[in-house]
Amino acid sequence: MKEPVYIGKNPVGEPDLQQLISSVALGDQEAFAAVYDTVAGPVLGVVRSVLRDRAQSEEVMQEVLVEVWRTAARYRPDRGTAINWILTLAHRRAVDRVRSVEASAARETKAALLDRLPAYDEVTEQVQTRIEQEQVRRCLRTLTGLQRQAVTLAYYRGLTYRQVAEALALPLGTVKTRLRDGLIRLRDCLGVTA
Known part of the structure; x- marks a missing residue:
């Protein structure tokens, strides 16, 4: 080899x-x-x-x-x-x-x-809702105590005008006037055009 x-x-x-x-x-x-x-x-x-x-x-x-x-x-x-x-x-x-x-x-x-993560639109909507809620709270503070009570009972608790009148022990006409005046002040404060 x-x-x-x-x-x-x-x-x-x-x-x-x-x-x-x-x-x-x-x-x-x-x-x-x-x-x-x-x-x-x-x-x-x-x-x-x-x-x-x-x-x-x-x-x-x-x-x-x-x-x-x-x-x-x-x-x-x-x-x-x-x-x-x-x-x-x-x-x-x-x-x-x-x-x-x-x-x-x-x-x-x-x-x-x-x-x-939530979608962009969802986040924007949440922020916008919070801003609007804060603005409504701020405007509610500008109402008189009786107007604020009537608006709160009618729109946040969902009571009828008659139920609001009973809850506040006031005549129905007085409650309607306070609600109307309170809503006008809220509209003006929020900058809503009629």
Whole structure:
């Protein structure tokens, strides 16, 4: 049996990774199988160190090796070794996956928060209602005590004019006059045009 002669770390007769990548760039499937066997472990290691999740790491490793197959012609030996190029692709792809997962989680969180927030119109309506309520309260304070009592009983408690008259122990005509005068003052205070 003949002993291989070594040049660097490669036995003579066995192509190095750079030569394999050049062959892959030409569409050589056997060269790609050799690249796959050579780099799958290191690629998985780099990806796993970034992602931590085994299933995602294996998926990203496959994506990286497909990228090597598709983009082998882009490898430039003058910029570094083939293994460094492949591991750089692996690291970038793993970081992209982390960013994608984080962005997806952020979108889901934002969507969940938006679902819980009331719609803009609902908030505007609530604010407007509060402002109007405060304005009515302020205007009610400008009425005389008897006018305020009559308006409160009739419009906030829902009593009829006759029931208001009974509650205040006043004649019905007097209650009607106080209500009319009170409503006119409220209208003027609120700025409502007739």
